[in-house]
Amino acid sequence: MSFIVIIPARLASTRLPNKPLADLGGKPMIVRVAERAQLSGASRIIVATDHDDIRAACEQHGVEVCMTRADHPSGTDRIAEVARTLNLPADAVIVNLQGDEPLIDPALLQAAAARIGAEVPMSTCAHPLHDAADAFNPNVVKLVLDKAGRALYFSRATIPWHRDGYAQTRDSLPAGYVPLRHIGLYAYRNDFLQAYPALEMSPLESIEALEQLRVLWHGYPIAVYVTDAAPAAGVDTPEDLERVRRQF
DSSP: OOOEEEEEEOSOOSSSTTGGGOEETTEEHHHHHHHHHHTTTOSEEEEEESOHHHHHHHHHTTOOEEEOOSOOSSHHHHHHHHHHHTTOOTTOEEEEOOTTOTTOOHHHHHHHHHTOOSSOOEEEEEEEOOOHHHHTOTTSOEEEEOTTSBEEEEESSOSSOOHHHHHHOSSSOOTTOOOEEEEEEEEEEHHHHHHGGGSOOOHHHHHHTOTTHHHHHTTOOEEEEEOSSOOOOOOOSHHHHHHHHHHO
16 A cells, blocks of 8 residues: 655644644654654655744755645645645545654554545544543544444534433443544545545534534545554643653
8 A cells, every 4th residue: 555644734833832843852743753654654754834944854854845835724735735746646645644743653544544445535543432531522523433434423522422321321431332532644535635625614514623524514435444542642732742752
């Protein structure tokens, strides 16, 4: 399975300024993320950025980098620009890896890429939830699948709702009930990636603030790889950064 990893990276961050350049054991975070991606078997790793400091850090450590416009509304739009700039083939499989995931499991990238095919232009990942607090946390995105392992819906709400189990208690998950948590890693076929930014925004996307609902609303399938264990958390806050620094 041949695939390319593109890592969107912006310097601006409200909670953690200059996050991509944060030092992790002597290397910037964005370089550490690229190193994890290299372990996935990807044929090419590219950082997509609009800032010269990130470009310079990548070049210093031998990481391929492509400059983009600064006004992209999302990382998906940014990686789409890179794919166009590099004239990647329409059937190229592109994995969108966030630039704040220095502990990502490389196997997840490969698994997401492997689910792209002629009938499936997009894929993502999930893992089982075992904590009731997570199931009810709106910051934890849940999803439900069809028989073929494709997404039916993503939500911040608790889905599927265990009618009888939650009628008795909401302090723990009912026996045998295992909801799924979404992992924010995506793979795309390039022709779909180029079409995606032009798709009309979905009302569901606006309500839930979940970009992937636009894809389902327009009738495109999203394949989902389910891993047994939760991946290591990314870096969003100063506390996250200190946690990850201890790993290096």
